[in-house]
Amino acid sequence: MTRTITIDPVTRIEGHARITLQLDGRGQLADARFEVLEVRGFEQFCLGRPFTEMAGLTSRICGICPVSHQLAAARTGDKLLAVQPPEAAWRLRRLLNLAQILQSHALSFFYLSSPDWLVGWSSDPARRNIFGLMAADPELARGGIGLRQFGQQVIERLGGRRIHQAWAVPGGVRSPLSADNRAWILAQLPQARATVRRVLDGYKRLLDGPLHHEQRCFGSFASLFMALVGPDGRWECLDGDLRLVDSRAQVVEAALSHDAYDTFLGEVLEGWSDLKFPYYRPLGYPQGLYRVGPLARLNVCTAIGTPWADAELVDFRGRGGTPASGGRIVTAAFAYHQARLVEIVACLEGIEVLLQDPRILERRVRARASLNALEAVGVSEAPRGTLFHHYRVNEDGLLTAVNLIIATGQNNLAMNRTVAQVARACLPREMGATATIPEALLNRVEAGIRCYDPCLSCSTHAAGSMPLHIELRDASGALLCERVRDGC
């Protein structure tokens, strides 16, 4: 007797989605789907707008990663103007992106994911959230909130507001950094570093203990990994070569062309999800599955380039690197969490390096020009992975075509694979007709999605205010049993 288990909605992620698990007649997993149930529509309603508005428009795609879209849009605008922003503008954009990645990773790690392992996988859902974390470990919660606030404050000091600021523009940025703001940011770094060091120490104890299995096996499968890299293949967040490596650490593509992304990336729209499925064209769909984001960036880069972050990268690979890759590539999705902490370290060190260079205060921060190209692609690394903004404009600079390849979408195939893998591992051997759906199964499957920290919608996230309704139905659609949870 076949059955369908539906987890709707998936909680503690950004956006709205459900998971459907299809069991065959033996109660074994036959299919798993991560279904995204919202449509943003930006690719359509931006048509006809001046390309110069896109940094402001697309930053409103999301309230968590507005900076990412703003930077990608500004980069695309650079190319449409055919200008090279001044060096100071590049440094300031990088500073902005490092702050953005830091605050976004803090949100993901502390608010959304850590309650699972700090409050408990099978704990009461009413407590398995940031409030439960505050009760269980107020010091950790305070540190996480502080890190997020620090990143937001850097963004605010650069661009005037924490969310939806209008600072990065085609040609550069609107204003230079003041000496006062530079001094203020530098003064906050020691506390931020101390917080991250405490968190890393505590998290590594968990990885050595109760999370040892997850670090190696949870959501683990071979895949390609894609990310930007800088000189010598170093970790990069803003611009550089687009590189693809496989699970054996072989470089599949060393420097893919940003402008020709559609020659190597294809997109498929499945009927059961509103989120597109990008894939690597040479391998076809769905074999061309690839992953982006923190795990991919750490797998693709040769090194990060700052001392503490490089030491953490060595630890990261030592814990989860596979034998097939000589310990170089980590394939478990669960390792995204440690990867985020490593990247927070990289961001803190990167911010300090930028601020210690007096050129960060240079006043020339914007190049100006008229329209000089009718098509361009801007690429940057968002917290969740590589982000593409592709615009075509007419002679008046009005948009005639927009294609956005969002980081989360590029992980869509991988998220579906992870859900299947985790469900297969967690399902009881026999799911009888009256079997209760274990709470541990529900949360573990959701946690598989949380590894990727998906950002599925604009700016709202309401975990706990949406009830969780699980239904078990037989092949005829008759309801066998159901569970309703008011919030988690």
Next chain:
Amino acid sequence: MDLVIGIGNPLRGDDGVGALVAAQARSLAAGANRSRLNVLVVQQLTPERVLDLQRVDRVLFVDACLQASAPSLQPLAVAPPDALAQGLSHRLEPAELLALTALLGGRAPAATLLRLPVHALDHGQGLSQQARRQLPQARALLLQWMNGHA
């Protein structure tokens, strides 16, 4: 140290009234040479604001309120623990933020809500005529709170 937090979206008509009135606190404080007053203007309350509340003795939240017919000051209590069990949103109510502050730091500041009536929430900047007419009363209540009479 006192804190005034204006809440609202200035691109949604009267929803921006909280931000407008809170911003007036800055000029009032400067005119009265009050250095122990901070003013924040936010689109919505998020958990990070806990760190701002932990450092203050009194806080005034200024927000548009659909149920309000006239500007008024309302003392705020900390939300009960059960309310927090409903989960996390990017948008917190003032009482929930106070509860988070108490949970994390053992105490919450004395809190008041300046409720401002709304009449139009259409997309766009600027207040409705009705909202503008009530600004003097709102300003008087703001001053009352700043002077410690509320």
